[in-house]
Amino acid sequence: MAVEFKKIEGDSIQYIALVIILAVVTGAGFYAYVLDHEIGGLNGLSNRVPWGIVNAGIPYFIGLSAGSLIVSALAGVFNIKKYKVFSRIAAYMAAAWIIAAILSIALDIGKLYHFMNAVKYFNPTSIFSWNAFLYSSYFVICSIYLLVQFEEMERATRFMAGLAVFWAVLVHSGTGAIYSFMYSKELYHSALTPPMFIVCAITSGLGLLLATLYFTFKFTNRELDPSLIRGLGLIFAGLMMVLGYFLAVEGLEKGYIPGLHKAVQFVFLNPGTGVFWSFWLLVVFGIAIPTIIILYPKTGYDLRWISVAGILHAALVFAERFYLIIPGQVFPEEYLPGYELESLHTLEGYVVSYTPTIFEWLQIIGLIAMVYLIFVVGVKLFALIPERAVEEVVEE
Amino acid sequence: MMSRRKFLILTGAVAAGTILPTQISAKTQFVEAAEEIEAKRRWGMAVDVAKCTECMEELIAKTGNEKVKPPCVVACDKENNVPEFKEKRFDPQWMRIAKLKLEKPVNAKEFYIPLLCNHCEYPPCVQVCLTKASFKRPDGIVEIDMHRCIGCRYCMIACPYGARSFNFLDPREGLEEINPKVQMRTEGVVEKCTFCVHRVDEAIAKGEEPVPACVEACHKFGKGALVFGNVKDPNSEIAKILRENMPVQLRANLGTDPHVFYLKLGGE
Ligand code: SF4
Ligand code: SF4
Numbered sequence: 070m071a072v073e074f075k076k077i078e079g080d081s082i083q084y085i086a087l088v089i090i091l092a093v094v095t096g097a098g099f100y101a102y103v104l105d106h107e108i109g110g111l112n113g114l115s116n117r118v119p120w121g122i123v124n125a126g127i128p129y130f131i132g133l134s135a136g137s138l139i140v141s142a143l144a145g146v147f148n149i150k151k152y153k154v155f156s157r158i159a160a161y162m163a164a165a166w167i168i169a170a171i172l173s174i175a176l177d178i179g180k181l182y183h184f185m186n187a188v189k190y191f192n193p194t195s196i197f198s199w200n201a202f203l204y205s206s207y208f209v210i211c212s213i214y215l216l217v218q219f220e221e222m223e224r225a226t227r228f229m230a231g232l233a234v235f236w237a238v239l240v241h242s243g244t245g246a247i248y249s250f251m252y253s254k255e256l257y258h259s260a261l262t263p264p265m266f267i268v269c270a271i272t273s274g275l276g277l278l279l280a281t282l283y284f285t286f287k288f289t290n291r292e293l294d295p296s297l298i299r300g301l302g303l304i305f306a307g308l309m310m311v312l313g314y315f316l317a318v319e320g321l322e323k324g325y326i327p328g329l330h331k332a333v334q335f336v337f338l339n340p341g342t343g344v345f346w347s348f349w350l351l352v353v354f355g356i357a358i359p360t361i362i363i364l365y366p367k368t369g370y371d372l373r374w375i376s377v378a379g380i381l382h383a384a385l386v387f388a389e390r391f392y393l394i395i396p397g398q399v400f401p402e403e404y405l406p407g408y409e410l411e412s413l414h415t416l417e418g419y420v421v422s423y424t425p426t427i428f429e430w431l432q433i434i435g436l437i438a439m440v441y442l443i444f445v446v447g448v449k450l451f452a453l454i455p456e457r458a459v460e461e462v463v464e465e
Numbered sequence: 466m467m468s469r470r471k472f473l474i475l476t477g478a479v480a481a482g483t484i485l486p487t488q489i490s491a492k493t494q495f496v497e498a499a500e501e502i503e504a505k506r507r508w509g510m511a512v513d514v515a516k517c518t519e520c521m522e523e524l525i526a527k528t529g530n531e532k533v534k535p536p537c538v539v540a541c542d543k544e545n546n547v548p549e550f551k552e553k554r555f556d557p558q559w560m561r562i563a564k565l566k567l568e569k570p571v572n573a574k575e576f577y578i579p580l581l582c583n584h585c586e587y588p589p590c591v592q593v594c595l596t597k598a599s600f601k602r603p604d605g606i607v608e609i610d611m612h613r614c615i616g617c618r619y620c621m622i623a624c625p626y627g628a629r630s631f632n633f634l635d636p637r638e639g640l641e642e643i644n645p646k647v648q649m650r651t652e653g654v655v656e657k658c659t660f661c662v663h664r665v666d667e668a669i670a671k672g673e674e675p676v677p678a679c680v681e682a683c684h685k686f687g688k689g690a691l692v693f694g695n696v697k698d699p700n701s702e703i704a705k706i707l708r709e710n711m712p713v714q715l716r717a718n719l720g721t722d723p724h725v726f727y728l729k730l731g732g733e
Contacts, residue, residue: 109634109652115554116630119618179616179631179653186596186613197619198595252719253589253625397622404580404626404715409568412580413532414561416553417627 073456074157077289079449091442098435101428102176111428117416118398118423125390126173126433128244129273130440131204132266132386134166135237136274138211140301142230142237154297154455157218158285159278160233161453164211165443169436171204176432196246203240210236219451241270248393256323256332256397265315268308273386275305276359276379281444283376285454295370302375306363309382313356328406335420336396343424344399347391355385387433399423502603508660509605509696509724510680511706514578516690516729521562521577535562537579537691540682544661545647548639556639557630559658560679576730579679579691582607582628582658583715583723590620590629599655605724606660614654621655625716626723629657660693696724 077084105111114121141159143152175184188205192198214229242263249262279301286293324333339345359378368374401418404410410418448454524533534542541547541560550556565576584607591599591607598613599620621629635652643649646663650656661677668675676684680691694703706712712726 106653110552110555114631114633116557116621117554117627119621119631174617177617179618179655180614180651183596183613183615186598186615187617190596190613192594192597194592195595195619197593197617201595247619251593251622253623253716257622402625402627402716404563405565405713406716406718407567407569408565410563410565412561412563414534414538415556415558415627417561417580418563421554 074452074454075456076450076452077448077454083288084445084449088442088445091438091445094438095435095442098432098438101431101435105428105432111426113424113426113429115416115421115423117401117421118395120177120394120398121423122387122391122425122429123173123177123432125387125394126436127170127177128248128266128393129387129390130166130170130173130436131241131244132270132390133274133277133383134163134170134207134211135241135267135270136272137166137278138163138214138233138237138274139271140275140278142214142234146227146230146234152301155278155282156230157215157451157453158282159274160211160215160218161447161451162278162281162440162444163233163237163274164208164215165440165447167204167208167211168443169440171208172436172439173433176436196243196250200240200243200247203236203243207236207240237270238267241266251397254397254402255329256336256400257393259319259323261315261319262393265312265319268312268315269386269389272305272308272312273383275301275308276382279305279379280376280383283372285448289448289454291454291456293372295372298372298375299370302363302369302378305379305382306360309356309360313352313360316352328403332396332400335400336392342399342422344392344396347388347395351385351388351392355382355388395423499603505697506604506695507697507724508584508665508675509694509703509707509726510581510660510677511692511703511710511712511726511728512579513690513692513728514576514730516688517562517579518575518577520686520688520690536682536686537679538562540678541581541658543642544644544678545659546636546640546643546649548634548636550634550639555633557632557636557656559630559656578727580626580628581679581725582660583626583721583725584660586722586724587720589623589625589719589721593619593623595619602662604665606662606665608659608662609655609657611648611650611654611656616653616655618655625719625721629655631655 112121112123137159140152141156141163143149174187175181178184178187187198187201190198191202210229210233214226214233217225217229245263245266248257249259251257279298282293282298285291320333320337323329324337335342336344337348359382362368362374362378368378399421401410401420404417412418520535521533524535525531538558538560542549542558545559547557547559560579560581562577563580565578567573584601584605586605588599588601588607591597591601594600595617596613596615598610598615599607600610601607616631618631621631632650632652632654636650636656637643661675661679664677665675675693677693680693683689683691692703692706694701696704696707698704706728707726710728712728713730714723714726717723
């Protein structure tokens with residue numbers, strides 16, 4: 070085999086410092102969780118907005134995982150040799166992100182001590198219940214896929230790659246359905262969400278992978294050929310445009326319904342809220358600018374610019390999750406169509422606000438730091454990254 | 466190879482993690498068979514909106530408090546250990562009053578209605594619950610098993626009627642006294658109106674007609690706006706009311722078939 074994978078030494082001061090920093094941030098995230106639950110009410114949630122950004126972490130991390138895995142399996146399924154250099158890194162990251170997703174569920178639920186009930190009891194009509202099963206099996210599939218790669222078992226790798234892609238699509242469509250099948254909230258309900266999740270998963274997974282590759286190769290002084298990245302970059306840009314298309318269709322369809330005019334106005338045209346900003350920041354900085362960076366020849370071949378585009382997009386996909394989860398909760402539902410309703414004793418009937426607190430942000434940032442901790446430690450323990458990644462080596 | 470061993474250990478650890486200690490879970494015990502109950506009993510509530518509106522108007526005029534809690538709400542809070550927290554966003558409220566106004570006419574009249582769990586025939590909350598902690602009894606009452614609930618709040622997202630509250634704080638911190646007849650909840654689970662299931666079961670065991678706390682308080686206050694009963698019994702008061710009126714269910718278009726029926730929305 071032409072591609073040589075190699076562990077890194079990992080004994081430089083910088084490496085150790087990086088491990089320590091990531092560990093501290095991870096620790097801070099878990100500490101924020103403990104404080105939030107010990108003291109109670111340090112988050113910005115309410116009985117009207119019971120799902121906030123820690124919940125948004127679930128689809129976000131699963132998206133990054135599914136995206137990473139689909140990219141990795143590109144090499145396996147279609148036997149594209151030149152992408153094989155990334156396949157281990159991507160599969161490893163996929164497993165790490167799914168751990169973050171499962172931990173995000175653990176941090177989000179109110180009774181951690183009852184967590185195993187989600188595994189023990191199965192409700193066939195609950196999409197989340199199916200997902201609990203899908204997430205754990207997905208993690209196992211990721212691990213086996215990585216294992217057969219380490220063993221260099223060619224046929225098993227191809228088979229596992231196919232299975233992994235199938236499973237990733239299933240897992241992530243299921244995650245989209247958790248939200249979009251909620252017929253009680255008009256702003257949630259959309260058949261476009263699951264396919265949009267798949268596209269979004271690939272773009273965010275790819276974006277982050279591009280950046281991760283760049284920095285890894287740079288810090289380990291290995292060779293990375295920009296033309297190898299170019300192909301991935303073009304897929305990245307193309308799918309971002311597809312995502313933009315989906316968002317436009319969905320928004321226009323909702324805006325067409327008279328009954329939703331007020332809600333749609335609130336979401337898209339009211340700059341006083343985080344909902345508004347989550348959508349427009351996503352569109353401008355998460356889709357338009359990264360796409361231009363990739364397509365513009367001066368920046369599109371520059372690994373640094375590609376990394377910027379990747380990180381921008383991946384970060385703002387979090388805004389997409391916010392845009393998906395929050396508006397349906399903060400904007401009140403009509404209990405009796407045609408009637409204005411105001412509750413005297415609860416917040417029902419009012420537009421409520423949700424502003425995530427530092428304690429919620431820390432949990433999300435902590436989980437991201439944890440994934441990179443797993444990654445940084447991983448490249449030392451396992452042979453994940455290739456010696457060099459240039460076209461000639463792999464094309465043979 | 467090093468890597469393989471490490472990975473086997475990793476996978477093994479995950480497998481071990483799934484075999485964690487079993488927890489005891491409460492299950493409702495029925496003397497009669499489920500099918501028998503289902504054929505015989507289905508609890509529901511009828512709300513006379515004209516009477517509710519009259520009651521609220523009087524109370525507001527008397528107290529000068531726009532947000533006064535009428536006897537039904539006070540009774541529910543007390544009976545079911547529903548805590549009172551200053552911060553409204555955390556404050557659980559099983560029964561609450563809402564002001565309704567038709568958007569169209571100028572100076573439209575305002576109506577008051579109580580909101581509570583509708584004990585839907587096809588409850589979305591039960592449909593989505595991961596653990597089957599939310600469940601519907603054969604007599605139609607939708608309940609939550611507090612030992613099983615993981616506090617994921619999926620049911621709160623799914624409920625079209627905002628009937629559910631999450632215990633962000635320990636309910637005991639917001640209670641002055643505790644009614645020992647009703648199960649106490651903890652922090653981290655979801656709760657909602659149970660149609661006073663403890664009263665229902667007690668009455669059925671004694672062969673009496675069950676009366677939830679809110680309905681009792683409403684009667685004692687001399688209004689009689691709320692009627693509770695078995696909609697499957699053709700001779701019950703509620704069955705008669707439903708026959709003779711044009712009841713309205715909230716968000717009926719969703720097909721959840723709520724079992725709280727609102728009557729006389731336009732007054733007598
Ligand atoms: S009103 Fe809400 S909580 Fe009550 S049964 Fe219906 S869906 Fe469930
Ligand atoms: S919060 Fe509890 S009752 Fe509601 S869906 Fe989750 S496990 Fe079920």
